[in-house]
Amino acid sequence: MSVDNRRKAREANLGDPAPGEVRRRPKNRRAQIAAASAAAFGAQGYHGVSMDDIATGLGISSAALYRHYPSKYALFHEELMRVGRAMTDAVRLPAESERHTPEQRLRQVLEALIAATIDNRATVTLVRWEGRYLEPADQALLNEQQSAVLGVLGTQLHELRPELDTNELRLLRAAMLSAVTSIADHHAALPAKSIARLLASTCWTLALAVLTPERPGPIAPAALEIPDSFKHELLLHKAVQLFHDRGYPNVSVEEIATAAGLSAASAVYRFYRGKSDLLAAAFRRAAERVSGAIGPAVAAATSCEGALVSLIDQYVAGSFAERDLSFVYYTEFQHVPPEERTVLRNIQRLSVEEWARLLREVRPELSPAEARFLVHAGFALVVDLGRSFGNEPLADQDRVRLLVQSALFGRPALT
Known part of the structure; x- marks a missing residue:
């Protein structure tokens, strides 16, 4: 995290004290830490942020940060689980909704889910793209939370459109969730009410989509054939596969070389300056x-x-x-x-x-x-x-x- 980013984070979270001012420990320090860490993880990725970065951005010592959280993983885990709970809570309909029409219930679920996503935009980025760095048991819990959200969307969509088969419901509910959470993939700005209105309209269009007939069987992707002699391209292809399967921080140049059939990591440097150059x-x-x-x-x-x-x-x-x-x-x-x-x-x-x-x-x-x-x-x-x-x-x-x-x-x- 750059010095400028740390300064901005500190100003956003704490403000600059006046000369001689005695800074009191805020009552919401834990919430401030969670917000600052979510922003840092969202911008730099889980592996790109240290506890020192987060502490510096907040204007506190690392020791003070460790009093609240024992590790970077604890921060990361708590924030992802919190947002997972917020999204599952959002789609839980109140008892009185039983009197509403299927359209009203689906709209209510979408509006609540959109509101929760807007409120947690920075951390939704982590849920979408960094959740694979959770430990297996925690990742399973996050997957359960996401499945619960999809389950509610599918149930309400089925009530609205009983003619849809199971696969059509699976596809349309996934499309709606994708449209809602896509706001975490970019930094385009709009007032929250405008975002909510736009996403609600988009989700409704997707919910009512008339799909083309499903094809009778899976379509195998065309195999990509790269001659062994074309090492430049082969290295790039194998590197992307490894980054996809294991994450960039967990892949070494040696492993890329082996996957491409090279005898030593040093051979990679004839084609690329290093792992980051491949990326x-x-x-x-x-x-x-x-x-x-x-x-x-x-x-x-x-x-x-x-x-x-x-x-x-x-x-x-x-x-x-x-x-x-x-x-x-x-x-x-x-x-x-x-x-x-x-x-x-x-x-x-x-x-x-x-x-x-x-x-x-x-x-x-x-x-x-x-x-x-x-x-x-x-x-x-x-x-x-x-x-x-x-x-x-x-x-x-x-x-x-x-x-x-x-x-x-x-x-x-x-x-």
Whole structure:
């Protein structure tokens, strides 16, 4: 965490004392620590933050921090479990809701879930992308909490749409949860009421989506064949696989070399400067895949909606082809070298802006910020449905494309 970030965290949490002022220990110190750690973990990742960083950001000593929490893991665990409980509590309907219509009950569940997500936006980032660093028993509990949220969404959706089969319910409830929690993947700003209204409308569109027929069996992904002699590409592919399976901090250069069939880690350095250079190369590929598609799609289309449909098609196809890379792009961004991070953020920002510009031509009622939120929700849908269902036919490319169109346009595409 940079010195500037620590100063900002300290000012945000404590304020700067006047000269000679005696600082009293605040009564809500534990809550302040939890909020500061959630922000730090969300920005830098679990492995990128130390107890010293958190203490410095709060303007307290490490010893004072350890009086409240015995370890970094204790902080991390408590915050994830707290938000998991907040989300499961949010979807618990009161007894009087039995008198309401199915539509009213589903809307009530969505509104409460959205409110809890907005209130805990920083920590929802951890739930989405860092939960795998929990110890097995704690990870199982977090999974139970998420399953409980999905269960309530599925139950209420079934009451509203009894014609849906089990797989259709699984897909649509996952899509709704993805749209809600996608706000944790970016820093676009909107007033809370505007976010809540936009997400509620998007979720309702997804809830009412008419899905294409499910394909009869799983579709095996095309095997990626890389000649052993093409070591540059093979190293990149194997590194992304390992980062996906185990997390960037838990993978060594030696393991990457072994996976690529190299005799020693030193051989990696003939192609890349190190592990972080491999990650940056993978991220450049992911970012340029999205940005590079925009110009040709706009040039070939006869309308802004047509251009966006083409971009959605290409984004879905690219994500299906490189599932590991799509996941790693969200989970390991903080480990990219700072200078590369700036370049990648600029590429992503410009891509989102162009998608949002096209979307506003289709939906002029959206503000620029609302359009950006929806674009991020569309991206999240593709990645989340891929990691939830893999190659199950219930979430094939046709269905995923339709759901992204529904999230962005508020309906399936007309072109």
